[in-house]
Amino acid sequence: MAILPIVTYDDPVLTTKAEPVTENSEELQQLIRDMFETMYNAEGVGLAAPQIGRSIRLFVMDADPFTDDDEKQGNYGPKTIINPEITWQSNDITEHEEGCLSLPEVRENIKRPEKITLTFLDENFEENKLTVDRMLARVIQHELDHLDGILFIDHLGSFRKRLLKSKLRQIAEGKIQASYPLRTPASTSS
Numbered sequence: 632m633a634i635l636p637i638v639t640y641d642d643p644v645l646t647t648k649a650e651p652v653t654e655n656s657e658e659l660q661q662l663i664r665d666m667f668e669t670m671y672n673a674e675g676v677g678l679a680a681p682q683i684g685r686s687i688r689l690f691v692m693d694a695d696p697f698t699d700d701d702e703k704q705g706n707y708g709p710k711t712i713i714n715p716e717i718t719w720q721s722n723d724i725t726e727h728e729e730g731c732l733s734l735p736e737v738r739e740n741i742k743r744p745e746k747i748t749l750t751f752l753d754e755n756f757e758e759n760k761l762t763v764d765r766m767l768a769r770v771i772q773h774e775l776d777h778l779d780g781i782l783f784i785d786h787l788g789s790f791r792k793r794l795l796k797s798k799l800r801q802i803a804e805g806k807i808q809a810s811y812p813l814r815t816p817a818s819t820s821s
């Protein structure tokens with residue numbers, strides 16, 4: 632297994648729509664294992680393939696840190712999500728703070744539908760359907776956005792986004808450190 636460097640804002644891979652995964656392979660299985668190791672090392676609850684520089688529709692997640700006693704429904708814990716599609720979303724919207732491993736030190740309140748239904752392939756390439764709410768729904772929507780080239784800050788209004796401008800520039804220039812390995816646009820272009 633390997634810990635992979637995490638791509639940061641504003642690498643173009645983060646704003647590119649990712650391609651569907653077409654087949655299972657040993658290489659894919661290795662990538663999934665590496666992504667879990669990378670996510671746990673960074674103490675993240677989700678990691679999408681574009682965040683390690685691969686533009687394919689795959690993410691891993693483990694929302695267990697958000698579990699409280701009355702929320703143990705079996706849906707928390709490690710999950711591999713391939714080619715996901717949201718087939719239904721609630722009209723109810725909730726707001727909660729989010730962060731992103733590709734945007735160290737940035738945390739913002741983001742509004743999202745509270746409940747969603749998702750179809751996807753699991754790590755065995757078997758079709759699955761899930762209806763989830765609260766933090767689980769939030770993590771899935773955040774990670775699925777990555778596959779469409781959307782960052783959580785893209786959900787902010789222009790005023791909030793403007794306030795983040797200098798922080799974002801620092802991240803893009805590789806001036807922000809994290810406790811996990813980063814691959815900043817500055818470090819790859821030199």
Ligand SMILES: [Zn+2]
Pocket residue numbers: 730731732733773774777
């Ligand atoms: Zn993210």
